[in-house]
Amino acid sequence: MPIRQDGAAVGLSLQPLSHLPGVGPRVAEKLAARGLLTLQDLWLHLPLRYEDRTALTPIRQLRPGQPAQVEGRVEAVERGFRYRPVLRVAIGDESHSTLVLRFFHFRAAQVAQFAVGTRVRCYGTPKPGQHGLEIVHPSYRVLGDAEDAALGQALDPVYPSIEGIGPATIRKLIAQALDKLPGTDVLELLPPAMLQGLGLPSLRDALLTMHRPPRDADLGALTLGTHPAQRRLALEELLAHHLSLRRQRIALQQHRAPKLAGRGRLAAELLAALPFQLTGAQQRVFKQIRADLKQPSPMLRLVQGDVGSGKTVVAALAAMLAVEAGKQAALAAPTELLAEQHLANLRGWLEPLGVRVAWLAGKVTGKARARVLEEVASGAAQVVVGTHALMQEAVVFHDLALAIVDEQHRFGVHQRLALRDKGAAKLAVPHQLVMTATPIPRTLAMAAYADLDVSAIDELPPGRTPVQTVALSAERRPELIERIRSACAEGRQAYWVCTLIDDSEEDGKPGGNGNATTRIEAQAAQSTFEQLSAALPELRVALVHGRMKAAEKQAAMRAFKQGDTDLLVATTVIEVGVDVPNASLMIIENAERLGLAQLHQLRGRVGRGAKASSCVLLYQPPLSMMARQRLQTLRQTNDGFLIAEKDLELRGPGELLGTRQTGLAAFRVADLARDAGLLPQVRDLADRLLAESPATADRLVERWVGGAARYASA
Numbered sequence: 237m238p239i240r241q242d243g244a245a246v247g248l249s250l251q252p253l254s255h256l257p258g259v260g261p262r263v264a265e266k267l268a269a270r271g272l273l274t275l276q277d278l279w280l281h282l283p284l285r286y287e288d289r290t291a292l293t294p295i296r297q298l299r300p301g302q303p304a305q306v307e308g309r310v311e312a313v314e315r316g317f318r319y320r321p322v323l324r325v326a327i328g329d330e331s332h333s334t335l336v337l338r339f340f341h342f343r344a345a346q347v348a349q350f351a352v353g354t355r356v357r358c359y360g361t362p363k364p365g366q367h368g369l370e371i372v373h374p375s376y377r378v379l380g381d382a383e384d385a386a387l388g389q390a391l392d393p394v395y396p397s398i399e400g401i402g403p404a405t406i407r408k409l410i411a412q413a414l415d416k417l418p419g420t421d422v423l424e425l426l427p428p429a430m431l432q433g434l435g436l437p438s439l440r441d442a443l444l445t446m447h448r449p450p451r452d453a454d455l456g457a458l459t460l461g462t463h464p465a466q467r468r469l470a471l472e473e474l475l476a477h478h479l480s481l482r483r484q485r486i487a488l489q490q491h492r493a494p495k496l497a498g499r500g501r502l503a504a505e506l507l508a509a510l511p512f513q514l515t516g517a518q519q520r521v522f523k524q525i526r527a528d529l530k531q532p533s534p535m536l537r538l539v540q541g542d543v544g545s546g547k548t549v550v551a552a553l554a555a556m557l558a559v560e561a562g563k564q565a566a567l568a569a570p571t572e573l574l575a576e577q578h579l580a581n582l583r584g585w586l587e588p589l590g591v592r593v594a595w596l597a598g599k600v601t602g603k604a605r606a607r608v609l610e611e612v613a614s615g616a617a618q619v620v621v622g623t624h625a626l627m628q629e630a631v632v633f634h635d636l637a638l639a640i641v642d643e644q645h646r647f648g649v650h651q652r653l654a655l656r657d658k659g660a661a662k663l664a665v666p667h668q669l670v671m672t673a674t675p676i677p678r679t680l681a682m683a684a685y686a687d688l689d690v691s692a693i694d695e696l697p698p699g700r701t702p703v704q705t706v707a708l709s710a711e712r713r714p715e716l717i718e719r720i721r722s723a724c725a726e727g728r729q730a731y732w733v734c735t736l737i738d739d740s741e742e743d744g745k746p747g748g749n750g751n752a753t754t755r756i757e758a759q760a761a762q763s764t765f766e767q768l769s770a771a772l773p774e775l776r777v778a779l780v781h782g783r784m785k786a787a788e789k790q791a792a793m794r795a796f797k798q799g800d801t802d803l804l805v806a807t808t809v810i811e812v813g814v815d816v817p818n819a820s821l822m823i824i825e826n827a828e829r830l831g832l833a834q835l836h837q838l839r840g841r842v843g844r845g846a847k848a849s850s851c852v853l854l855y856q857p858p859l860s861m862m863a864r865q866r867l868q869t870l871r872q873t874n875d876g877f878l879i880a881e882k883d884l885e886l887r888g889p890g891e892l893l894g895t896r897q898t899g900l901a902a903f904r905v906a907d908l909a910r911d912a913g914l915l916p917q918v919r920d921l922a923d924r925l926l927a928e929s930p931a932t933a934d935r936l937v938e939r940w941v942g943g944a945a946r947y948a949s950a
Contacts, residue, residue: 249276249418249939256412258405266400267409276939278413280904282446282469283393286458289359290388290451296331298362298369306335307357307379313350325350326367327358335362336370355379391449391458414447425936426472427929430921434471435464442468461910470906474918475925476940477903479933481686482922489533492664494563494637496529502556505589510549517695518546524691525554525669529638535667540676541693542876543840544700547671548581550693551640554669555582559591559618563637566620566658566666568627570643572597572786573793577815578642579621586619596622596631599787626658633658639666643673673840674833675876677884677908686922694877702874703843707827707853707867716823716852717771723821724775724802728847730821732768732805733838734761734781735829764825765805772803780806808834810841817845827853828863832883835870862886884909904940 251274253259253267272278293304308327311334316322323339323346337358339346350356360374379385395406417423420440424431431438437445445465449458457463461470507514514522521539528535541547555565567582569575575597583593594608594617611617615634620626636658658666670688708716720730765779778801780792789809796804797816804810804819808830822842827835835853843849853867869882925933 249279249423250274251416253278253409253413256409258412259409263401263405266398270396270398272398275413275416278410279417279443280940281395281410282904283395285394286391286449286455287359287394288451288455289392290390292357292387294331295327295329295333295335295369298335300363300369301361303359303361305357305359307355308335310350310352310354310356312352313347315347323347323350324370325356327356334368336365336367337374337376338365338370338372340373349378355381355383357385389451391451391453391455393447393449410447414444417443425932425939426921427932430924434917436468436471437464439468439472441465461905461907466905467911467914469904470911471914471918471921472936473903473906473940474911474914475921476936477906478686478918478922479925480937480941482926483933483937485536485686485688486926488536488665491534492532493534493667494558494561494635494664495532496557496561496563496637496667498557498560500526500557500560502560502589502591503553506553506556506585509585509588512697514549515546515693515695515697517541517693518550521691521693522550522553524689525550526557528689529554529557529667534665535669536688537668537691538670538672538676538688539691539693540672540674542675542696543673543837544844545673545693545696547642547673547693548578549585551642551669551671552582552585555619555638555640556586556589556591558637558667561637563635564612564615564618564620564633565638565640566622566626566633566636567640567642568622568624570623572599572623572790574642575621575623582619582621591618592616593619593621596620596625598623598625600625631658636666638669640669640671642671673876674837675880677877677881686919692877701843701846701848703839703849703851705839705851705853705871705874707855707871710825710854710856713854716854717768719852720768720803720821720823721772721775724772727818728821729796729799729801729816729819730803731810731819731823731841732764732803733810733822733824734764734805734807735824735826760825761805761807768803768805775802776800777803777805780804780809782807782809808838810838815844816841818847820845820847820849821852822850823852823854825854826856827867828855828859830866832866832869832879832886835866836876836879839870839874 252264253272253274254261254264255275259267267273272281287303289305291305292307295306295308298304298306306327306329308329310325311328312324312326314324316324320340321342323342325337325339326334327337328334337356356376356378358371358374358376360371362369362371364370377385393407393410395403395410397403398406417440420438423440424438426439436442442465445453445463446469449455454463458466525535525537525539528537539547539550551567555567558565567575567578569578579593579595586593592611594611596605596608596612600608608617608620609630609632612620613632613634620633625631639658675692676690720732723730761779761781765777769777778792778796780789784792792801792804793810795801796819799818819842822839824830824835824838830838839851842851851870853870855863855867859867865882865886869879873879922933925936
C-alpha cells in the first residue's frame with residue numbers, strides 16, 4: 237500500500253513559519269513558545285469557538301446570553317467616572333429599539349468615533365442592564381453612510397490566545413498557512429480504502445471546515461465537538477497517539493527478556509501458606525501474568541484494582557516466579573509509607589519461604605545502605621522493595637527479571653525508565669508489572685495504554701464490608717464530633733481530612749502556585765486539629781499535612797497505624813499508603829472540592845477491616861451541579877470502575893492517570909469521553925496500518941504527536 241504523502245508535501249507541511257510574511261524572529265519566538273513551529277502546526281491550531289457574523293439581528297429580537305451581530309446608528313453617548321471610567325453608547329435601528337454598548341477600557345479617539353448619527357456594526361453577547369439590553373466591550377466597526385459592508389460568508393473563528401500576538405494577527409497567519417494547504421491527494425495520509433465506510437470528510441475538507449465553517453454550518457454540532465469535520469480530525473489524532481504507543485511496544489518487544497517458565501514451586505508454597513484464598517479475579521490475573529513471564533519478550537502489563545482488591549499478593553506471586561528462576565524482582569512505591577507496607581507484607585509472606593527481602597529507601601543510609609547495595613549487586617537480595625531510591629544510579633542489580641511499580645503515574649517518566657534499564661546490563665530488559673488502585677475507564681485504558689496489556693482485579697475479597705457513604709452539610713459538624721467521640725470510645729479510630737477552604741487564597745489550582753495549595757491546606761488542617769483537640773480532650777489527636785518533614789509525617793502515620801492515636805487530622809497526603817484496619821470512620825471536609833477519583837481513594841482508607849465503616853462527605857452549600865453529581869455517585873456506589881467511568885464523563889481524561897507524563901494529555905481535537913465511540917475503529921485502523929503500511933503510521937505519529945512519542949513506553 238503506497239504512502240499517500242509525497243516528499244514535496246512533507247517539506248511544505250514542515251516549512252518553518254518564518255517563511256510567512258509578517259513572521260520575523262520575535263513573532264516566531266512567541267509562536268514557538270506555544271509549540272507552533274511549522275505550517276502544519278498552524279493548520280492544526282484549531283478555533284476554540286465561532287462567531288456568526290453572516291447575518292444581522294434586529295435589536296428587538298436580541299435575547300440575553302445569545303451572541304449576535306447588530307447594526308444601528310448612535311443615538312447618545314455618555315462618559316461616566318462614578319467608580320471607574322465608563323463609556324456608554326446607545327445605538328438604535330429600524331426596529332425602533334435601543335441597545336447600550338458599554339466600555340470600561342477606552343481611548344479618547346474611540347469616544348470621538350461615536351458621534352451621534354454614526355453608523356455602527358457590532359458583535360457580542362447581550363445581557364440585561366439598567367436601561368434594557370447592553371453588550372459590554374463588543375467588537376465593533378464604524379461604517380460610512382454609503383459604505384456597502386458585506387456580511388461574512390463563513391463563521392468567524394476565535395483561536396486560542398498567544399501571548400504577545402493579537403487575535404487579528406493570529407487569524408491572518410492561519411489564513412496565510414491555509415492558502416498553502418496541499419490538495420487532498422497530497423495531504424491525505426490514510427489510504428482511501430481505509431476511509432471508505434467511515435462517512436467522514438477528507439482531512440483537507442475537515443481542516444477547511446474547522447477554520448472556515450460555511451454560514452450554514454451546524455454551529456451546535458461544532459460547539460459540542462460532534463461535527464463530522466471534528467470527528468475526522470479526532471479519529472486521526474486518536475489513531476496517531478494509539479500508533480505511537482503501539483510503536484513503543486513493538487520496539488521494546490524487540491528486546492530479549494528472561495523466560496520465567498519454572499514449575500511455580502515457590503508460588504505454590506506461598507499460596508499454601510496464605511491465611512486466605514485468592515479471589516477468582518486474582519487467580520485470573522495471576523494466570524495472565526504467568527503466561528506473559530514465560531515469553532522471551534518483555535511483559536508490559538497494567539494491573540488495576542480497587543483499594544483492597546489484593547494486587548500486592550498477585551505481585552508477590554509473580555516475584556516468586558522470578559526468584560525460582562534464580563533472578564531478582566524489585567517493587568517500587570511512590571511514598572515511604574506505602575513502600576513500608578509492601579515491605580511488611582512481603583517479608584511476612586516470603587521470608588518464611590527462605591526468600592531474602594531487602595529494603596532500600598532514602599532514610600537507609602551509611603553502612604546499612606552499603607550493605608543493602610552489596611546484597612542487591614550480589615543477588616543475595618532476591619526481592620528489593622523501595623521508593624525512588626531504587627532508581628538511583630548507585631543501585632546495581634545482579635539479575636533483575638521483574639520490575640513492579642505501584643501507583644506508577646506518581647513516578648516521573650525518567651524514573652520509570654531508569655528502573656526498567658536496571659535489568660539491561662545482560663542484554664535483556666526486565667518484565668514490567670505496573671499496578672494502580674485508581675481504576676481506569678475502559679476508554680481511557682484503550683487510548684492511553686495501547687502499549688500495555690490491561691488486567692483488572694474487579695472483585696473484592698470476601699468479608700470486606702462496603703463503606704456506607706453519606707453527604708452532610710457543614711452545619712451538622714457538631715453532630716459529627718459526637719459521632720467521633722462515640723466511635724473512639726468503642727476502641728475504633730477515625731480520620732478527618734481537610735481540603736482547601738479559602739477561595740481568596742486558592743492560587744494552587746492548575747496553573748497556579750502549588751506551594752500555596754500546600755500552605756493553605758496545612759493551615760486548614762492545623763486550625764481543624766486545634767478545634768478538634770479542644771472539642772475532644774479525652775482523645776489522642778494527631779496531625780499530618782504536606783508541609784511537615786517526611787520523618788514527622790511518617791511518625792504520625794505510624795503511630796496511627798499502631799493504634800497510639802485515636803483521630804488523625806490530615807490533608808489529602810493520606811490518599812495513598814495508609815492501611816489501618818481499625819479505622820472505621822472518615823470525614824472529608826469540603827468534599828465538594830475534590831474529584832471523584834480522589835474522594836474514592838480517600839474513602840478506601842476505611843472499610844479495610846471486618847467492622848462496618850462510614851465515610852461522611854461534609855460539604856459547604858450551595859452545591860454546583862457537578863459537585864452534586866460527584867457526591868451522589870459516591871453515595872450510590874463503591875465500585876471504583878463505575879466511579880472512574882463517571883469521573884471521565886464529568887471531568888474528562890485530565891490527570892486520571894498522569895497521562896501528561898506520557899505525552900498523551902494535550903489532545904488538540906479529540907476528547908476521550910466524547911469520542912470513545914471512535915476507539916474500536918482506531919484500533920482496527922492501527923492494526924491495518926502497522927501490517928500494510930508502517931511508513932504511513934510513522935508519518936501520522938510525526939504529524940500529531942512528534943517528539944512526545946519517545947516517552948510513551950515508560
